[in-house]
Amino acid sequence: MDNALERARQRIEELRREIEYHNYRYYVLDDPVISDERYDALMRELIKLESKYPSLVTPNSPSQRVGGQPREGFATVRHRIPMLSLANAFDEGELRDFDRRVRSALPGEPVEYVVELKIDGLAVSLRYENGLLVTGATRGDGETGEDITANLKTIRAVPLRLLRPVPLLEVRGEVYMSKEAFMRLNETREEAGEPLFANPRNAAAGSLRQLDPAVTASRQLSIFVYGTGEIEGVSVNTHAETLALLKELGFPVNPHHRLLPDIQAVIDYCNRWQEERFNLPYVIDGLVIKVNSLDQQARLGATMKSPRWAIAFKFPAEQAKTKVRDIILRVGRTGVLTPTAILEPVRLAGTTVSRATLHNEDIIKEKDIRIGDTVIVQKAGDVIPEVVAVIPEERTGDEKPFVMPRRCPECGAEAVRPPGEAGTRCTNIACPARLREGLIHFASRNAMDIAGLGPAVIGQLLAAGLVQDPADLYTLRLEDLVPLERLGKKSAQNLLEAIERSKSNPLYRLIFALGIRHVGERAARILAQRFGSLDRLSRATYEELVTIPEIGPKIAESVITFFAQEQNRRVLEKLAAAGVNTRQEPEEEPGDKPLAGKVFVLTGTLEHFTRQEAQELIERLGGRVSSSVSRKTDYVVVGENPGSKYDKALALGIPTLREEDFRRLVEQ
Known part of the structure; x- marks a missing residue:
């Protein structure tokens, strides 16, 4: 190994350990010792080094938490020690009955109980070998769960390596979503017209079972661990010692567990949390009571469904x-x-x-x-x-x-309910009620990319009455901006230059920036290429739109509705008058597009390309990427661990390309 590579390996290892330590301080001890900026700098340095030396990247690197391609399905994991469910108690009498059963089975022995908050989330199992996370799975039916390792790695509270190595450790825990994160997620889904999650538990479960780990990463999940399955190389005698060991190894353990001497103390603690639970930042639906001694637990045993040494006290619905x-x-x-x-x-x-x-x-x-x-x-x-x-x-x-109005209560524009949707919508992009968030989207990086135009500045522009719609951004002057709070002359000038630069953006960016319902970046590119100008797109018919591959009825109806509104047409006219580009650049000659007209499907993990990079390369060469295999598919590109798409391609006789074949095709 040459000196440069060895130095890089040593530095990468230092960075990984330092980042995991700071994750432990932040997520387990709730006591960070560095700033967010310093943490981000460490992560950037690690990613930069790993990009330069890809042979040194490992699955347990902190940089891989949000990595990986969307999966085509979950493999199954068999729990070597079953994850049993708990019997329930709903009142003081049932808790006393539980205590009597325990003492009857352990005559004359002193019995202590550990009481823990019952987090309302999704039970998971994490398996570590020699201190490294190797598998994460859902509880499933208790015997068999789903392999969600890639998704669990995106949760920063989950250690990728233990603070000290243990030969074998299987940890059980509960993944949850905080009340604040749940509210934000449902607000976003409601705005997008998507079905709402009923409660944080459903939201956490739905987030963990996403085939794309990046979606899971965006959901702000966390975890508390509460016990072990298989364990080798360490010894504990009580459940309280188990929780202390888990915290010592780097796991987040809920701080509100208590070791109590008898059932009366347990009942008092349960009664205390009936009211105090509402002050927590996460949801609990009860408490879990466990016999503390592991020897006593083993002698008490379990039924087919639940252990005899533990019970869940469930809060009544209020x-x-x-x-x-x-x-x-x-x-x-x-x-x-x-x-x-x-x-x-x-x-x-x-x-x-x-x-x-x-x-x-x-x-x-x-x-x-x-x-x-x-x-x-x-x-x-x-x-x-x-x-x-x-x-x-x-x-x-x-x-x-109650009767839903046909006009927006804020601006008086037409309010429509698209077919097949539950929500009624205002059709005016300049509606005061939706303007602020619309402007934030308009200026965002993947839209018009106006650096310096963030939520705070947009809020000031609206408060000062300087902007009533996106087109007004292009009429701002230096004297308008300088008086705004924390926006000096230099920053104001930089912002005006960024606004000016955005005028020359490609047409698809403007289409995406307009926030047309269902029109994302991909659809915006397709529409820009197909119609060539905003004016031509505004006159497109429903029939023209639905004949375009990847533009279905929902997008077509949304585009027609958007351009039918007089308020929206006025904004577009103002944008054109301000000099914003509303035309597509001329297409390259067909001879420059060797994959023109070809339809590709990607399956499995590619070594030299991310899924996004492969798709962009195919599209740049004139091809199109589809999400499903059909007789119209020309090629299926096959990476490691391909899924059902590969089997379907073989069944239909569609040509398949291994990665080396794909590289030869696109590089010729």
Whole structure:
């Protein structure tokens, strides 16, 4: 090994250990000792070195947490020690019955209990060999789970290597989503017209079972560990010692566990958390009580379904009765009109509740919720107030049905409900209620890429009345910007230059920046190439749009609706008048596109390309990448561990290309 490579290897190892140590300080001890900027600098240095020396990249490097390509399915993992479920107790009497059963099986022996918060998430198993994470799996049916190693690696609280090596350690834990992250995720999904998660547990489970690890990484999941499966090389005698060992090895252990001397102390602790749980940043649905001695646990044994030495105390669902004073509408970033019930204030789950989201028109009709109704409310997962049911026998006849308006309540533009969707939307991109978030998207890196135009500056521009729609950005002057807070002359000049540069962006960036419903970057590129100008796209018919590969009915309807609005056409005219590019650059001659008209499908992991790089290369050479194999497919590019697409290609007789064949094809 040459000197440069050896120095790089040593530095990479130093960086990995330092980054994992700071992950431990931040996620386990909640006591960071460096700034976020310093942490980011360490990660950047590691990624830079690994990019320069790819032979030194390992699966357990911190740089690989969000790596990997989307998978075509999950393999199965058999739990060598089953992950049993717990029996439940719902009141003090059932806890005392549990204690009597334990003591009856251990006559005359002193019994201590460890009580832990029951995190409302998804149970997982993490397997470490010689201190390195090798497998992560869901609980599944207790005997067999799904291999979600790549997704679990994206959770920064999960150590990729232990703080000291252990020959074999299998750890059980609960992956969860915080209340704040859950609220943000559902707000984003609601804005996009996507189905909402019912509670943080469902959100965590749905996030962990994504085939694309990058999606999991974006969901801000965390974990608490609570026990072990197989273990070699270390010895513990009690459950309390087990939790201390897990924390010592680098795992996040919930700090609220307690070692208690008897069942009365357990009951008192459970009663205390009935109210205190609402102050936690995550959801718990009860507490778990375990016999502390591992020897006693072994002698107590288990039934086919659950251990005899543990029980879950479940909190009862908390509900309250109140009245619906009114139903109002909130307009979100993408124009979704979300109905919200204004309630007579009522105490629920530790807070005073005066509002409850009703999500959409269909839910209001399904539950027959009327203004003036007496209703039962609860918090979904102790987070979101929701109306559970109406009490029809308390109606007086004065209640008023809710009718979704046909005009936006904020700007008066037409409000439409696209076929097959639950949400009604304002069609005006300059609607004041959706303008701020729309401007943030317009200026974002993958859209118009206006450096320096972040949320804070956009907020000031709106507050000063300088911008009413995206086109107004191109009329800003230096004297408009300099008076804004923390935006001196130099920063203002830089911003104006960035705005000016954005005028020459390719057409597809402008199309994407407009925030047309369902039109992402890929669709924007296709539309720009097909129609050549914004003017021509604005006059496209539904029939023209749906005949384009990858442009389906939803995108077509959304494009037609967008350009049909007078307010939107006025904004586009202003953009063109300001000098923003609205035309596609001329296409290269067909002779420069050796893959013109060819359809490719990618499957498996490629060694020299990411999935995105391979797709961009094919498209640059005139080809098209499809997500599914059909008789119209020309080639299937096959990497390591290919999935069902490879089998289908063989069955249909479609040519397959190994990576070396693919490289020869694109490099010729």
